[in-house]
Amino acid sequence: MQSSPQPFIVFAAPDIHEAEIEEVVACMRSGWLGTGPRVARFEAEFAAYKGVKPSQVAGLNSCTAALHIAMVALRLEPGSEVITTPLTFCATANAIIHAGLVPVLADVDPETQNIDPSAIEAAITPRTSAILPVHFAGRPCEMDRIMQIANKHGLAVIEDCAHAIETEYKGQRAGTFGDFGCFSFYVTKNVVTGEGGMILARDEAKMARARVLSLHGMSKDAWHRFGDKGYKHYQVVESGFKYNMMDLQAAIGIHQLARVEASWRRRREIWGYYQQALAALPLRLPAPDAPDTRHAYHLYTVMVDEAESGVGRDGFLDRMHGQGVGTGVHYLSLAEHPYYQDRFGWRPHEWPHAMEIGRQTVSLPLSPKLADVDQHRVTEAVRRALG
Numbered sequence: 001m002q003s004s005p006q007p008f009i010v011f012a013a014p015d016i017h018e019a020e021i022e023e024v025v026a027c028m029r030s031g032w033l034g035t036g037p038r039v040a041r042f043e044a045e046f047a048a049y050k051g052v053k054p055s056q057v058a059g060l061n062s063c064t065a066a067l068h069i070a071m072v073a074l075r076l077e078p079g080s081e082v083i084t085t086p087l088t089f090c091a092t093a094n095a096i097i098h099a100g101l102v103p104v105l106a107d108v109d110p111e112t113q114n115i116d117p118s119a120i121e122a123a124i125t126p127r128t129s130a131i132l133p134v135h136f137a138g139r140p141c142e143m144d145r146i147m148q149i150a151n152k153h154g155l156a157v158i159e160d161c162a163h164a165i166e167t168e169y170k171g172q173r174a175g176t177f178g179d180f181g182c183f184s185f186y187v188t189k190n191v192v193t194g195e196g197g198m199i200l201a202r203d204e205a206k207m208a209r210a211r212v213l214s215l216h217g218m219s220k221d222a223w224h225r226f227g228d229k230g231y232k233h234y235q236v237v238e239s240g241f242k243y244n245m246m247d248l249q250a251a252i253g254i255h256q257l258a259r260v261e262a263s264w265r266r267r268r269e270i271w272g273y274y275q276q277a278l279a280a281l282p283l284r285l286p287a288p289d290a291p292d293t294r295h296a297y298h299l300y301t302v303m304v305d306e307a308e309s310g311v312g313r314d315g316f317l318d319r320m321h322g323q324g325v326g327t328g329v330h331y332l333s334l335a336e337h338p339y340y341q342d343r344f345g346w347r348p349h350e351w352p353h354a355m356e357i358g359r360q361t362v363s364l365p366l367s368p369k370l371a372d373v374d375q376h377r378v379t380e381a382v383r384r385a386l387g
């Protein structure tokens with residue numbers, strides 16, 4: 001038993017360094033807080049990291065915004081169906097709905113917890129217009145099969161890369177397979193700007209439309225037409241949105257992105273430690289990495305099965321919290337939520353793998369901020385919380 005209380009281990013604590021703090025202060029002192037030079041620099045550096053041109057990306061105020069304008073920019077037929085996974089954050093489905101489209105769920109593979117390509121094929125109807133895979137926890141989806149299915153049926157692909165900045169599949173970076181890739185810099189994600197996101201497009205014309213949509217539908221062409229003397233009029237060419245990223249956010253992101261690989265290596269170390277330290281316990285651990293892929297190690301999830309573990313998932317969460325360890329649940333199946341049940345008639349048992357995972361899964365702390373003593377405290381807390 002501990003003799004003195006230890007500090008609470010926050011789940012997914014952001015790792016903020018002096019460089020970010022100084023850059024935010026410099027941004028404030030510059031007087032330029034909105035979209036400007038720091039966003040342009042962050043976009044260029046993000047594009048370089050993903051191996052694409054700066055004209056293929058745009059900084060936005062969230063991944064939800066990126067998902068939304070990706071689907072609007074693709075001009076998908078209103079009311080058509082978008083196939084996605086039930087094991088995701090609600091923003092994935094909400095963005096589909098906001099774009100005037102209908103989410104259709106395809107169950108996950110019970111091992112990888114990613115959307116199962118066979119389930120995608122089974123969910124295709126004459127109304128299907130797009131597939132929206134989520135690289136869950138940072139593990140890449142089976143992009144070869146997903147792109148084959150999309151090409152065969154003439155479907156668009158939008159990748160939800162909220163967990164997957166560092167992810168690669170057969171040497172290709174996540175977010176560069178589909179028409180669009182959407183990234184999140186929310187406080188719990190691998191690169192943080194507070195709130196923030198990035199959209200990446202394979203096609204520069206589609207990206208140009210997404211950019212216009214992200215800022216009120218205002219055309220940049222006006223700048224050229226009116227030259228550089230006198231007042232420059234803009235023209236509204238679409239009914240757009242207010243989704244642009246601020247320099248204040250990019251000031252944080254520039255330095256977070258500079259450390260993206262170092263943070264990834266630290267999370268990989270913690271992941272390896274958990275795999276070893278928890279191997280003998282009555283829990284199901286994450287599947288080994290697939291060959292020729294790079295996992296982003298965003299979430300470390302274990303399955304707590306009451307029959308095997310001697311404690312239910314929610315009881316386990318309480319026991320972890322009681323020992324000062326923050327945890328997460330990623331995710332209850334989307335079909336568990338009343339809004340989607342009422343609107344689409346979804347019932348959890350229709351996607352049994354996602355239902356079972358959602359009722360058993362627990363995410364353990366996995367942040368570069370976690371010290372060696374903390375990771376040991378986490379695994380000891382897991383040991384005590386069981387049975």
Ligand SMILES: *Cc1c(COP(=O)(O)O)cnc(C)c1O
Pocket residue numbers: 061062063064065088089091092134160162163183184185186196197
């Ligand atoms: C966090 C998250 C989002 C939303 O990201 P925001 O930047 O907060 O809008 C979307 N999809 C998944 C899978 C996420 O984890």
